Each structure stands twice: as structure tokens, then as C-alpha cells.
Amino acid sequence: MKLVAVTSCPTGIAHTYMAAEALEQAGKAAGHEVHVETQGAAGSTPLDPALVASADGVIYAADLEVKDKQRFAGKPFVDVGVKKAVHDAPGVIAAAVSAVESAPAAGTPAPTAAPVAAPAADRGAGAGTKVRQWLMTGVSYLIPFVAAGGILIAVSFMLAQIAWGGAEGAIEVTGVDAAEVVASFDPASLQDWAVVLLATGQAAFGFLVPVLSGFIAYGIADRPGLVPGFVGGATAVLVGAGFLGGLVTGFLAGFLALWISRWDVPKGVRGIMPVVVVPLLSSLVVGVVMLVLLGRPIAAAMEGLTSWLNGLSGANLVLMGALLGAMMGFDLGGPVNKVAYTFAVTGLATEGLAPGAVQYQVMAAVMAAGMVTPLALALATTVRKRLFTHAEQENGKAAWLLGASFISEGAIPFAAADPWRIIVSSLVGSSVTGALVMAVGSSLVAPHGGVWVLPLIGNPLGFAAAVLAGVAVSAVLVVVLKTMKHDPLVAADRAADDRDLVAA
Amino acid sequence: MTTSAATPLITPELVAVDLDAADRVGVTRALVDLLAAAGRVTDADGFAADVATREAQMATGMPGGVGLPHARSEHVTAPSLAVGKLAQGVDWGAPDGPARLVFLIAAPASGDADHLQILAALARRLVHESFRTSLLEAPDAQTVADIVTREVVPS
Numbered sequence: 001m002k003l004v005a006v007t008s009c010p011t012g013i014a015h016t017y018m019a020a021e022a023l024e025q026a027g028k029a030a031g032h033e034v035h036v037e038t039q040g041a042a043g044s045t046p047l048d049p050a051l052v053a054s055a056d057g058v059i060y061a062a063d064l065e066v067k068d069k070q071r072f073a074g075k076p077f078v079d080v081g082v083k084k085a086v087h088d089a090p091g092v093i094a095a096a097v098s099a100v101e102s103a104p105a106a107g108t109p110a111p112t113a114a115p116v117a118a119p120a121a122d123r124g125a126g127a128g129t130k131v132r133q134w135l136m137t138g139v140s141y142l143i144p145f146v147a148a149g150g151i152l153i154a155v156s157f158m159l160a161q162i163a164w165g166g167a168e169g170a171i172e173v174t175g176v177d178a179a180e181v182v183a184s185f186d187p188a189s190l191q192d193w194a195v196v197l198l199a200t201g202q203a204a205f206g207f208l209v210p211v212l213s214g215f216i217a218y219g220i221a222d223r224p225g226l227v228p229g230f231v232g233g234a235t236a237v238l239v240g241a242g243f244l245g246g247l248v249t250g251f252l253a254g255f256l257a258l259w260i261s262r263w264d265v266p267k268g269v270r271g272i273m274p275v276v277v278v279p280l281l282s283s284l285v286v287g288v289v290m291l292v293l294l295g296r297p298i299a300a301a302m303e304g305l306t307s308w309l310n311g312l313s314g315a316n317l318v319l320m321g322a323l324l325g326a327m328m329g330f331d332l333g334g335p336v337n338k339v340a341y342t343f344a345v346t347g348l349a350t351e352g353l354a355p356g357a358v359q360y361q362v363m364a365a366v367m368a369a370g371m372v373t374p375l376a377l378a379l380a381t382t383v384r385k386r387l388f389t390h391a392e393q394e395n396g397k398a399a400w401l402l403g404a405s406f407i408s409e410g411a412i413p414f415a416a417a418d419p420w421r422i423i424v425s426s427l428v429g430s431s432v433t434g435a436l437v438m439a440v441g442s443s444l445v446a447p448h449g450g451v452w453v454l455p456l457i458g459n460p461l462g463f464a465a466a467v468l469a470g471v472a473v474s475a476v477l478v479v480v481l482k483t484m485k486h487d488p489l490v491a492a493d494r495a496a497d498d499r500d501l502v503a504a
Numbered sequence: 505m506t507t508s509a510a511t512p513l514i515t516p517e518l519v520a521v522d523l524d525a526a527d528r529v530g531v532t533r534a535l536v537d538l539l540a541a542a543g544r545v546t547d548a549d550g551f552a553a554d555v556a557t558r559e560a561q562m563a564t565g566m567p568g569g570v571g572l573p574h575a576r577s578e579h580v581t582a583p584s585l586a587v588g589k590l591a592q593g594v595d596w597g598a599p600d601g602p603a604r605l606v607f608l609i610a611a612p613a614s615g616d617a618d619h620l621q622i623l624a625a626l627a628r629r630l631v632h633e634s635f636r637t638s639l640l641e642a643p644d645a646q647t648v649a650d651i652v653t654r655e656v657v658p659s
Contacts, residue, residue: 010558011558011574011575012620013574013611013620013623013624013627014564014572014627015627016627017623017624017628018566018628020628021628021629021631021632025631038624040624041611042620042624043620083562086566087598087600
């Protein structure tokens with residue numbers, strides 16, 4: 001195994017070099033190649049970038065800020081402080097080795113037994129694992145936003161049902177102007193509280209795509225990636241590109257920032273690179289790409305989809321339900337989802353609809369389908385814990401409430417971490433639900449609210465059965481697809497679990 | 505390397521064999537006095553205080569019974585190393601036991617890179633047990649100075 005290390009200490013005379021020597025010796029003794037960059041008083045010679053690129057892992061034995069840390073971004077690492085490296089270098093090496101092994105465990109079930117096994121295959125798995133790690137960096141920061149925002153919104157719906165005293169509280173609360181309520185806030189008014197909770201939850205949801213994009217870029221490029229990542233995510237929101245747009249901007253921003261920060265620039269410019277040049281140029285490029293290059297096609301596609309949907313009226317209702325369901329499940333709040341949802345909500349506004357009109361059925365199909373994916377993932381994380389990372393398991397708990405409240409965003413962390421498996425499962429399950437709602441002729445006169453607007457649903461039993469059927473289909477698909485593919489990050493979490501079990 | 509040839513990092517006068525002191529402060533003081541006597545430290549009290557400040561940040565006891573007090577100080581005229589072989593071990597804050605060998609590194613505040621490289625090389629050598637053993641077994645000050653010079657200073 002090839003490791004690179006950075007050592008430093010306050011004076012830069014003794015520990016820096018003792019740690020370096022100790023790590024090199026301990027590495028040699030354990031059969032690993034260790035290259036150390038001593039960031040000490042005698043000046044430091046940066047590690048050869050090729051060496052860094054080919055290293056399996058990084059050891060930070062540094063008491064000072066590591067210089068140019070972004071060189072090592074994305075690699076498995078241990079951060080131990082210089083003293084630990086001086087006194088227990090073999091332990092540090094062992095920790096680094098196990099960090100590396102638990103990261104790209106793919107294809108090497110017994111790494112200690114076969115340290116020289118097929119480097120070519122490892123490289124391939126390495127790239128895939130890296131992409132997964134970057135995605136998971138974004139997702140791990142995204143999850144608390146989803147949980148906090150989603151639960152606030154769900155609780156707001158609950159409160160609203162009580163506060164407005166009728167069946168339509170969850171509808172009323174979204175019609176209120178939050179700014180007005182805040183201006184004349186009445187602590188005794190349950191309605192005002194519901195409005196405030198909703199506004200807070202929606203504020204949290206406003207960050208979903210920027211946080212996802214920003215921290216994917218952070219995973220790739222370290223700090224220089226943050227600004228273009230966040231800005232790119234915000235532009236994705238602006239053009240309605242949803243979380244898939246956020247994935248695009250995250251990767252684009254990360255690689256741009258990484259590339260620009262590696263430019264060989266004159267000394268005078270170097271100082272302002274991280275503060276001005278890198279964020280300015282990378283944000284500009286990401287913003288232009290999203291707004292100018294992708295914004296128009298996305299808008300045009302949404303328009304095309306909408307007019308196509310409008311042209312379908314009179315078509316087979318069950319097929320239409322399946323189609324709308326699939327659209328809801330495809331990008332969970334992204335442009336395609338929005339087209340289907342807007343189509344349904346626009347239908348509600350038609351004058352003089354009879355109870356049970358097609359427009360109401362369409363609304364029911366769309367809402368039911370939008371509830372499927374978060375619920376299916378909540379179910380899947382409950383019955384097959386071992387297929388998900390710890391973070392995903394936690395998110396699965398919140399997803400019960402979010403799915404029940406028709407907050408499709410509850411599924412975004414799963415979908416962003418593992419796009420195609422989740423999207424395929426989501427698409428099929430939501431589509432089944434959409435078709436079934438149409439088949440049983442369930443209807444809905446409210447544009448949202450999930451289980452909180454149950455009284456407004458025509459044939460609620462049929463509605464519930466349709467949702468459950470889709471959830472079951474979707475959950476089974478997720479489990480099957482995830483079982484088929486070995487996931488190194490999940491494997492790492494499992495290994496940690498097993499260690500905990502042994503320790504306990 | 506003309507400067508280091510002019511004032512070698514270590515001479516026999518800077519080595520104390522069978523140094524007998526009760527604690528870290530005592531050992532450090534004895535070594536500081538050697539440096540001051542050789543004219544390498546202008547203000548013994550000032551330099552001792554600088555070393556103590558550094559020591560307070562993080563104890564410099566190293567694995568293998570080594571104490572490595574050090575400071576970059578304006579009171580130092582030439583990069584120097586004073587070595588003490590202790591009659592009895594003194595706790596230097598290392599987890600694996602008391603120190604038998606103490607190296608006091610004195611670096612000028614404006615030390616140039618060449619000198620600092622030598623000190624870096626010393627720190628690296630100290631990790632090796634064979635180096636420590638050869639110093640512990642050295643019979644007199646001259647041998648200690650020779651070993652350090654041979655192993656650490658580039659010729």
C-alpha cells in the first residue's frame with residue numbers, strides 16, 4: 001500500500017522530523033510505502049503530485065494547518081496529530097491502512113492476505129468508489145436539512161389541521177402570506193404557529209439543492225469547491241433543475257475548482273487565488289453553464305412535456321395515471337416531477353368540476369405517487385438495514401413522516417447517493433400507484449397534504465391500497481437492486497458495526 | 505557549509521556525561537550552562553525561559569528514553585546541540601518512561617535553512633535505536649560529539 005503523510009509541529013525542529021522518520025520506518029516494517037512531506041522550519045518540499053495521485057491514503061500528523069490540503073481531497077485519511085506519530089508510528093500506519101481498506105473494500109475481501117492483487121481492477125473500483133464518496137459527502141450534509149425541513153413542514157400541516165378546525169387546514173396554511181403573519185404574530189394563535197413552522201421548513205428546503213451541490217464539490221476539491229458548488233446549486237434551483245441539476249453543478253464545480261486551484265500562477269497572484277480567483281472563475285463558469293446552456297433546454301422540455309400532457313386528455317386514464325406516477329417518481333421535485341404536479345394542480349382550478357371529476361382523480365394519482373418513494377425507502381431501510389449506510393438509515397426514519405405528508409424530498413438523499421437504482425425503483429413504484437389510483441377511481445380536491453388531507457380524498461381505502469402497493473413494489477426493487485451490487489461505503493459501515501459488536 | 509564548519513553543531517565541551525540532576529528543569533539548566541560557557545548562548549536565563557515555554561506547549565520526551573528540549577531563540581548565536589547522558593532517568597513526559605539521553609537544541613531565531621536541515625537530520629536519526637544505543641554506550645564526551653557529527657552533519 002502506498003501512503004503519503006504530512007507532519008508538522010509548533011517549532012518545526014524536532015517532532016516534525018521525528019514523526020516523519022518514525023512513519024517511514026514503521027511503514028517499511030509493515031511492508032508499506034510511506035512518503036512524508038515535512039512542513040517544518042527547514043522549509044518543505046511538496047510531495048510529487050504524481051505520488052499524491054497514486055497514493056492509497058493520507059496521514060495527517062500535523063499540529064499546524066496542513067498546507068494545500070486540497071491536494072489530498074477525496075482520499076481516505078487519518079488525522080492523528082504529530083505526537084501520536086512520534087510515539088506510536090506503527091499504530092498510525094495500521095490506522096491509515098484500515099482507513100484505506102474500509103474505503104475501497106470492493107473486490108478485496110482479504111486485503112492482508114493478497115496485498116498485490118490486481119492493481120488494474122483496484123483502480124477501476126477506485127474511481128467508482130470516489131464518485132460514491134463525493135456523492136455521500138453531499139448527501140451526508142443534505143440529510144439533516146431534509147429531516148429538519150421536512151418534519152417542520154409535516155408538523156405545520158398537523159397543527160394547521162387543528163388550527164383551522166376543518167378538513168382543509170393543511171391547504172389553508174399554504175395560502176397565508178407568511179410575511180403578514182410574522183409582522184403581526186400572535187403567540188396565542190395556533191394558525192400563526194403553523195404558518196411560521198411552514199415558512200421555516202420551506203426555508204430549510206430552499207437549501208437542499210445548494211447544500212447537495214456545494215458539498216459534492218467540497219468532497220472533490222476541498223474548500224475551493226464550496227463557493228462554486230453552492231452558487232451552482234442555487235442556479236439549478238433558479239432554473240428548476242431539481243436535485244439532478246444539483247448533482248451536475250456539484251461535480252462541475254468541484255472539478256473546475258480543483259483544476260483552477262492547480263494553475264501555476266505568478267507569486268503575486270497566488271495569494272488571492274483561494275479568496276478571489278478560484279471562487280470567482282469557477283462560480284462564473286458553473287452559473288453560465290446552468291443558466292445559459294442548461295436553463296433554456298430545461299424550460300423548453302418542461303413546456304413541451306406540459307403541452308404533451310394537456311394533449312393527452314381523453315386518453316386511457318389508467319395509462320395516464322401510470323405516466324403521471326412515473327413522472328412524479330423520476331426526479332422528486334425536479335423539472336419532470338414539477339410538470340406532472342403543476343398539470344394536476346392546474347386541473348383543480350378548472351371551473352365547475354363535478355365531485356369525482358377526472359381532474360380530481362389526476363390530483364389523487366399525483367399525490368399518491370409522490371408519497372410512494374420516501375415511504376418505500378423508509379420501509380426498505382427498516383427491513384434491510386444492512387443495505388444502507390448509517391446516515392441513510394437515520395434518514396429512513398424521517399422518511400416515514402415525510403412520505404406520509406407527501407414530501408417527496410424525503411427520498412432525495414437516497415436518490416442523490418445512488419441515482420439510478422433509486423430512480424428506477426421510484427419510477428416503477430410510483431407508476432404502479434398512479435395507475436392504481438386511476439383504476440380505483442380515487443379523487444382528491446386538495447393540492448397537497450398527504451395523510452393530513454385524508455378527509456378530502458374520495459375512496460380513501462382505494463387510495464391507501466394504491467399507495468401501499470406502489471410502496472411494496474418500489475421497496476422490493478430497491479432491495480433487489482441494492483443486493484445485486486456490492487457497495488463499498490455500506491460495507492465500510494457494516495464493518496464498523498461488526499467491530500462495535502465484537503467490542504461490546 | 506562554511507558556517508557550520510566554522511562553528512560545529514557539537515563539540516566535546518557541549519557534552520555532559522553522567523549528568524546528575526533531579527528533574528527536567530535541572531537537566532535543562534545544566535545543558536544551557538554548557539552552551540553559555542561555550543559562548544553560544546548570550547543570555548542563559550533568557551534561553552532557559554524560551555526552552556521552558558516550548559516545553560510547556562508539549563513535553564518533548566521521545567520514545568526510547570530521549571528528551572529533546574529545543575527552542576529557536578534570539579539569545580542563541582550559533583545553532584548548537586548540547587547532549588546530556590543522565591546518571592539516572594528523568595521524567596520527560598514520554599509515555600514509555602523516563603529519559604536517559606537529553607539533547608538540547610539551540611537554534612538562532614533567524615536560523616538559515618542549512619542549519620535547520622542538520623537539526624532535522626538529528627531528529628530523524630533519533631528515531632533509530634542503533635543511534636541511541638551507540639550514544640548511550642559512548643564512553644566519553646569526545647565519542648558522543650564524534651558520533652553525532654558523523655551521523656548528522658553532512659560532510
